[in-house]
Amino acid sequence: MNHVKERKRRRKRRAMRRMFWRSMISLFGISILLLTWNLTSCALRYLSPPEERNHEEYVAGGEGSHTADFSEEAMETAADVSGLLLVNKSHPLEQSYSPDLTRIREYGVEVDDSICEPLKNMLAAGEKEGLSFWIASAYRSTERQRELLDEDIETLIRRGYSYSEAYEEVVKETMPVGCSEHATGLAVDIVSKDYQILDEKQAGTDEIIWLQQNCSQYGFILRYPEGKEDITKVSYESWHFRYVGVNAAKAIMSQGITLEEYLDLAGV
Numbered sequence: 345m346n347h348v349k350e351r352k353r354r355r356k357r358r359a360m361r362r363m364f365w366r367s368m369i370s371l372f373g374i375s376i377l378l379l380t381w382n383l384t385s386c387a388l389r390y391l392s393p394p395e396e397r398n399h400e401e402y403v404a405g406g407e408g409s410h411t412a413d414f415s416e417e418a419m420e421t422a423a424d425v426s427g428l429l430l431v432n433k434s435h436p437l438e439q440s441y442s443p444d445l446t447r448i449r450e451y452g453v454e455v456d457d458s459i460c461e462p463l464k465n466m467l468a469a470g471e472k473e474g475l476s477f478w479i480a481s482a483y484r485s486t487e488r489q490r491e492l493l494d495e496d497i498e499t500l501i502r503r504g505y506s507y508s509e510a511y512e513e514v515v516k517e518t519m520p521v522g523c524s525e526h527a528t529g530l531a532v533d534i535v536s537k538d539y540q541i542l543d544e545k546q547a548g549t550d551e552i553i554w555l556q557q558n559c560s561q562y563g564f565i566l567r568y569p570e571g572k573e574d575i576t577k578v579s580y581e582s583w584h585f586r587y588v589g590v591n592a593a594k595a596i597m598s599q600g601i602t603l604e605e606y607l608d609l610a611g612v
């Protein structure tokens with residue numbers, strides 16, 4: 345009888361030992377799996393294109409909690425910025441480009457259909473604050489751009505410039521044909537109704553101060569900021585606003601960067 349009991353006990357002990365080792369092997373297996381997963385994700389992160397990493401570093405390298413908040417926003421918007429149209433001296437607009445134009449009667453100008461509502465909302469919000477705006481220029485056809493350029497060149501030639509000197513001088517202020525954002529219908533020159541001259545004093549008007557502070561809420565950016573002339577290749581234009589959508593506009597204006605820099609950061 346005792347002999348039988350003893351055998352049963354031994355069998356039980358053996359079964360328990362087997363269970364112990366089985367669970368140890370499973371635990372070991374799971375740890376190996378987790379370790380492999382971690383190593384793979386690390387490797388993938390370091391194998392990702394350098395632009396992406398630079399972008400993260402750039403964002404993280406900024407100052408204060410505001411920039412930390414922005415990093416998520418920037419990552420989110422980076423995915424859909426490829427739809428943003430970049431037009432500058434090295435990215436002329438395709439000749440076939442033709443915007444869907446809508447006329448804004450109050451100002452007698454035409455803009456791309458997509459910016460009509462945001463533009464009206466922005467100006468209405470400013471007017472509620474007691475400001476008065478005027479749209480000095482919106483959509484301009486390529487032909488009109490050519491006329492403007494020719495007029496300015498002729499003026500300088502009359503003052504004694506050679507054609508190439510005049511051209512070089514004029515394109516500092518007026519975009520060459522095909523390189524003007526005005527041909528996209530997505531850009532507007534907005535001025536104070538009481539001061540409509542496009543010069544450095546425009547920046548000091550209440551209207552421009554308000555626009556520069558609030559434009560991003562409506563999806564607009566100050567396209568040619570002061571101090572960024574080496575990037576935009578255009579002198580500071582306190583009045584030229586470009587529609588890029590609210591997400592991109594907030595990211596660009598909060599960092600004080602240009603559309604060129606924003607697209608670079610997003611790796612587009």
Ligand SMILES: [Zn+2]
Nearest residue numbers: 531532533584
């Ligand atoms: Zn303009």
